[in-house]
Amino acid sequence: MNCNLLHIVFTVCFVSSSFFGQSENQINKSKIKYYNGDLFLLEGSAFTNDVKENRYQRLPDKYHGKVRDLVWDLSKCSSGMSVRFFTNSTCIYVKWSVVNSSIANRNHMAATGVKGADLYFKIGKEWQYVNTARPNGKDFEELLVANMDGKRREFRLYLPLYIELADIQIGVEESCKIEKAVQDSRKPIVFYGTSITQGGCASRPGMAHTNIISRKTGIECINLGFRGNGKMEPELAEIIREIDAELYVIECLPNMTKQEVLERISPFMEILREKRKSTPVVFVENLIYEKSYLDNKTMQSTNEKNLALKGEFEKLKNDGFKNIYYIDGKNALGEDHEATVDGTHLTDLGFLRYADFLIQNIKKYKLL
Amino acid sequence: MNCNLLHIVFTVCFVSSSFFGQSENQINKSKIKYYNGDLFLLEGSAFTNDVKENRYQRLPDKYHGKVRDLVWDLSKCSSGMSVRFFTNSTCIYVKWSVVNSSIANRNHMAATGVKGADLYFKIGKEWQYVNTARPNGKDFEELLVANMDGKRREFRLYLPLYIELADIQIGVEESCKIEKAVQDSRKPIVFYGTSITQGGCASRPGMAHTNIISRKTGIECINLGFRGNGKMEPELAEIIREIDAELYVIECLPNMTKQEVLERISPFMEILREKRKSTPVVFVENLIYEKSYLDNKTMQSTNEKNLALKGEFEKLKNDGFKNIYYIDGKNALGEDHEATVDGTHLTDLGFLRYADFLIQNIKKYKLL
Known part of the structure; x- marks a missing residue:
């Protein structure tokens, strides 16, 4: 039985009124x-x-x-x-x-x-x-x-x-x-990233931002978040390009060092573009960790990584890559500093704000 | 050593520049x-x-x-x-x-x-x-x-x-x-209630609504939430009245049956008023459980409890009780139905909305 095609109806239902109101x-x-x-x-x-x-x-x-x-x-x-x-x-x-x-x-x-x-x-x-x-x-x-x-x-x-x-x-x-249910026909959005992309730390699965975005836009979202291991590796570019997507959202920075950012983005895009000539690619900055507002070293490290991402992004544009987009992470989680469980991973509050932030930015680029 | 009075200074600090920037x-x-x-x-x-x-x-x-x-x-x-x-x-x-x-x-x-x-x-x-x-x-x-x-x-x-x-x-x-640190002089707000009052299910302690309200108003909040056991019992009225409070917030309904609501509120208030003649008392409705929008029996049960609370509240007023206030639970958690982890207990998203909702309502009554 081909379950991908068949609209399954198992049995005709006789709704029993005795069921109504039962505890x-x-x-x-x-x-x-x-x-x-x-x-x-x-x-x-x-x-x-x-x-x-x-x-x-x-x-x-x-x-x-x-x-x-x-x-x-x-x-x-x-x-x-x-x-x-x-x-x-x-x-x-x-x-x-x-x-x-x-x-x-x-x-x-x-x-x-x-x-x-x-x-x-x-x-x-x-x-x-x-x-x-x-x-x-x-x-x-x-x-x-x-x-x-x-x-x-x-x-x-x-x-x-x-x-x-x-x-x-x-x-x-x-x-x-x-x-x-019947599948929608629109191409999906692919998210590639870290523990946050994977849904850390939503209180329940529906509150991961990929799931919120899917509900709010009506577009299927593919979650390729790998806790601690979203590192823009070439093999992941080869895998992701196999998915015929509406767009790719790359949010790997929290798992990468500045050096990795400098070394990996260009090869990653080269591989992706071999197969997907024009699918939009959106890069998202490393969000600012809450403790950074006091911890100067952490703030410095994050700023350096974001500067590296921005620099590499500009180089990609100068090298002729089209349909690539950059999202500045400022205010991605609102302004009250309450959206994480540990300064890094998002709570449901953070995920809702982050989903709205991404939708708003992606719409600004007319990609949705 | 009386730690409640003494402003303790242990040692003079020589801030070492070598500490700055260390990982x-x-x-x-x-x-x-x-x-x-x-x-x-x-x-x-x-x-x-x-x-x-x-x-x-x-x-x-x-x-x-x-x-x-x-x-x-x-x-x-x-x-x-x-x-x-x-x-x-x-x-x-x-x-x-x-x-x-x-x-x-x-x-x-x-x-x-x-x-x-x-x-x-x-x-x-x-x-x-x-x-x-x-x-x-x-x-x-x-x-x-x-x-x-x-x-x-x-x-x-x-x-x-x-x-x-x-x-x-x-x-x-x-x-x-x-x-x-030095204690503020203002009287505290006392919250008496259920697992939700106790902080279920904040991702971290600071996100329980009593803690959010304390931060947002600058007023100390006392959390007397007892998971599954906030039942407006007379002995709790006797205990709570010992606290010289700015106001009492009673949010017990999720732990009470309709019958308990009808039987307990009046004696609870009698006991409280024996000692606290005019301290404001705010009653909060049972919030609507998310599954109730499909589960007719749960919706009916909650509505009946809230009607009982409202009825008993009106009786208290008719009986001459002053400085008592009622908060209708509608929209306490916003309108997107995303604020709980299980349809009942609040996530950080729910607690932030609920704290804002309570502050807004308490201010409306000019109690803050």
């Missing part, structure tokens, strides 16, 4: 049927026609060995992905299991962001948050919402940001229907 | 001297003249046995407290240990919020965030900031929200001075 513990669990997430539309995943050992890894198997082991391991995280479906069930469960991994050990990020999942529903053209599945152990099951009116609605379940997902299943009343 | 790992740890947090100004702590087994517990020992065990256990968390000091050190370390407790097991809240600490500095009349100490195990030590210019500044270290703090120490260069 969580009144639900008859034996009447819940689980469907594997593989059956539904997966968004935020590139290379969908290539072989992947696991549907929720970000790079296909053919790149194993091409990228450094650390990048490969991180690429197994389902960051930036979501599953879309329609249902008229009056309740929705989710059941998921994760591969045990030390990647998940983050003391400045809630487990819901690391290995949880959160549900949105579509209302008009907007997506509205419903609830989050909270992880507890290695395998989880959670009732996300109950007592709904049985109308057919579209839902979107965001997948974990910092863990390798083994399996995810969606549970609805067995008497109701569940259908695959 | 973190260049700091000579043997030149760092630790001072116990007990030496400095503690804010957000009521009953400071009563005996407490631990300085960072919220209720004094005399109430052990008066409140339910669950309330007592939760009262040991240092929620809403901060330590203030001046120093001209070029770096600041923090070292702290926590009492091992299951309270800390929260899968929708970062460990930095549960048992971390975060540092702010004063710039003009504002407090600006610097960095967070990230917990790792039971005893922690962390360099919060380095490479400062050696000017004398005021700092504020927010204490953990969901753990019993055993001990906290502040480390500065031994050649520098560290001084106790």
Whole structure:
């Protein structure tokens, strides 16, 4: 069965009025049927026609060995992905299991962001948050919402940001229907970057900026954020150029030294442009770390990296590269200095501000 | 030595220019001297003249046995407290240990919020965030900031929200001075409520709404939030009335049933007014849980509780109670439905919006 083409309708639903108004513990669990997430539309995943050992890894198997082991391991995280479906069930469960991994050990990020999942529903053209599945152990099951009116609605379940997902299943009343959502036709935006790009430290997956931008613009976003390892390496340019994108957003600076910035941007662009002659490329500055307002050395180091980026960017333009854009990081997180959990990684507050900032800047360049 | 009165100056500082610009790992740890947090100004702590087994517990020992065990256990968390000091050190370390407790097991809240600490500095009349100490195990030590210019500044270290703090120490260069900050004279605002009041689920202690409100208004806030146990019990009215407050904010509804709302508010106010004839009391509605927009039963239950609160509030007014105020919860968290981690508990985004919402409403009533 080709799940990419088939609009799946499992069963006709007879909405039972007895379901309406029932409380969580009144639900008859034996009447819940689980469907594997593989059956539904997966968004935020590139290379969908290539072989992947696991549907929720970000790079296909053919790149194993091409990228450094650390990048490969991180690429197994389902960051930036979501599953879309329609249902008229009056309740929705989710059941998921994760591969045990030390990647998940983050003391400045809630487990819901690391290995949880959160549900949105579509209302008009907007997506509205419903609830989050909270992880507890290695395998989880959670009732996300109950007592709904049985109308057919579209839902979107965001997948974990910092863990390798083994399996995810969606549970609805067995008497109701569940259908695959239809993919939008527009090309995606590809983000390549660091732990921040990967979603550190959103409280839940839906609040990573790539997911916020996807909701706010209606354009699919591909998250290629690799914690500590977004370093503008040539092999990543070779991989990214395989994705036919609306634009590429490169936000690697926090993982790079000034020297790496000077050495790597030009080769990175050369490789990218071999295949993608005119796809817009947006470079984002290193945001200013909060402690820098007192820590002079950190401020100096960040300023030097940004100056290097700016210099290399101007050189690229002088060398004839077209459709490249530069985003100055000032005020990317507002002016109250409250948007991070550790001066570096963004909270939901920071991600919302950063998403709005990027959208605003990208629109200013008429790229959206 | 009476630490509440004495403005402590430990040593005269000879700021060494060699310290300027040093990187973190260049700091000579043997030149760092630790001072116990007990030496400095503690804010957000009521009953400071009563005996407490631990300085960072919220209720004094005399109430052990008066409140339910669950309330007592939760009262040991240092929620809403901060330590203030001046120093001209070029770096600041923090070292702290926590009492091992299951309270800390929260899968929708970062460990930095549960048992971390975060540092702010004063710039003009504002407090600006610097960095967070990230917990790792039971005893922690962390360099919060380095490479400062050696000017004398005021700092504020927010204490953990969901753990019993055993001990906290502040480390500065031994050649520098560290001084106790001076308490402001204004009466505090007392918040009595639930897990949300206690700070669930801020990413770091400084982002609990009581701490944000304290920073934004310059008024000390006392956090009496007890996870799952803010139930307007008579013994809490007896305790709260002992605090000579600017106003009391009662935000207990998420922990109460409709029946409890109907039965408890009037006796609670009777007890409070026996001692505090005119201190303003502000009641806050149950905020609408996000899943309620689909889950009809949850919406109905919340609406019923809020109607009960409103009804009891009107009765209180008719019964002659003065200086009582009501805050309608609508739009308390903005309009994008993105402000919570689980539809109930606030993220930093939610707390910032909620703090602004409360300040705005309290100012509307001319109570600030």
